[in-house]
Amino acid sequence: MNRTFSKLALWAFLALLVALFLGYFITRVLPDYLPAGRAVPPRLGDLVFYACAAATVAGAAGVAFSRNIVWSCIGLLIALLGTAALYVFLSADFLAVAQLLVYIGGVLVLILFAVMLTNRIGEVNVSNQSLGLGGGLAVFAAVAPLLMLVAVLVPWPVRPPGPMAPTTARIGDEFLSTWLLPFEVASVVLLATLVGAVVMARKELKAD
Amino acid sequence: MTPLESYFPLAVVFALALVLGLALVGLAALLGPRRPSRVKEAPFECGSDPVGDARGRFGVKFYVIALLFVVFDIEAVFIYPWAVQVRELGWNGFATMAVFAATLVAGLAYVWKKGALDWE
Numbered sequence: 001m002n003r004t005f006s007k008l009a010l011w012a013f014l015a016l017l018v019a020l021f022l023g024y025f026i027t028r029v030l031p032d033y034l035p036a037g038r039a040v041p042p043r044l045g046d047l048v049f050y051a052c053a054a055a056t057v058a059g060a061a062g063v064a065f066s067r068n069i070v071w072s073c074i075g076l077l078i079a080l081l082g083t084a085a086l087y088v089f090l091s092a093d094f095l096a097v098a099q100l101l102v103y104i105g106g107v108l109v110l111i112l113f114a115v116m117l118t119n120r121i122g123e124v125n126v127s128n129q130s131l132g133l134g135g136g137l138a139v140f141a142a143v144a145p146l147l148m149l150v151a152v153l154v155p156w157p158v159r160p161p162g163p164m165a166p167t168t169a170r171i172g173d174e175f176l177s178t179w180l181l182p183f184e185v186a187s188v189v190l191l192a193t194l195v196g197a198v199v200m201a202r203k204e205l206k207a208d
Numbered sequence: 209m210t211p212l213e214s215y216f217p218l219a220v221v222f223a224l225a226l227v228l229g230l231a232l233v234g235l236a237a238l239l240g241p242r243r244p245s246r247v248k249e250a251p252f253e254c255g256s257d258p259v260g261d262a263r264g265r266f267g268v269k270f271y272v273i274a275l276l277f278v279v280f281d282i283e284a285v286f287i288y289p290w291a292v293q294v295r296e297l298g299w300n301g302f303a304t305m306a307v308f309a310a311t312l313v314a315g316l317a318y319v320w321k322k323g324a325l326d327w328e
Contacts, residue, residue, distance in 0.1 A: 048219075088215050098285045106278035113274045169296075172289030176301045184304070186286065187311035190279050194315035197275040198322045201268045 006133050013137075049089055056082030069115050073108065080104050094168045272324050283312055 055078055062075025080103045087096035175183045251258045290297065290305050319325065 094289065102278070102282055102285055106274075106281045110271070110274045110278055113271045117268060117271055168289050168292045172291075172293035172297065172301075175286075175289055176293075176297055176304050180304065183286070184308060184311075187283075187308045190282060191311050191315040193275065193279050194312075194319050197272050198319050198324045201272045201324065202322070 010133065045089075049086075052082050052085040052089070055079075056086065070112075073112050073115060076111065077104060077108055080108065091165070092167060094166075094171055269324075269327065276319065276324070279312070279315070283309070 057079075059075045059078030059080075059082060063072045063079060066072045066075060080099065084096045084099040084104070087093075087099060253259070286308065287305065290301060294301065
């Protein structure tokens, strides 16, 4: 299988996915907004929601398909921001702020550092396009039917968005009562991170 | 108030930041004169002739510092819900939080002892 063919197959496959999604969107989602054939403009909240969801998917696609790893990081930023916006739509204010603070303020910086630490980052052989096509198709064939089935069969209840209530106090209560053990185990995970960072960095320094 | 209403100011700030960033870069690209020369296109290195690759490797120390930051960032996120409820949770909650923090202080002591905080 030569390179242009596999590339062509990949793009055809992506186009098929987009077409499937558009078909689903037009036949299943849009009719709810068009009762009795009369065009009713969708509410602003719905438009903002779809914009955020589209930005998230676009960012994730950027991570997967960008050939430049720094652009992949920027795509990750957009995907994480979109996820934070989706948390806001679910009235999960604490989760949204934690997402901003930890993932965008911390993890993304860490990933950028990891990119810059890597030697010869400009000439990395991007091998996941030709190598991973067969395996990727297999994984897709295994996972996609299940996800599609769930998406189509589950009767997703449509509820109006609830009133904004601060969730932080309830999270604090739950942390220190129901979820006490996971809460304390989280600190052990963080401790393992600290120890692992020092051990790995020391090895790296010795190797230089 | 729906989420859309209560987060509207935040959305305005985000939109403003996006528009401002795009406008500044776009206007500079649109209006600025462009007369490239070999000297101008060379990577800037404090005015002297560039040595080596512009994308040099960073020291691993930066990574350790960034990782330490993320760990204590997450600790701050975990402390926040407790701090909101500190009076209701009382000494029981304080003891729980103390165990949580002590675990991380032990980690900090270890990292400090190993010299990961020294910049040399």
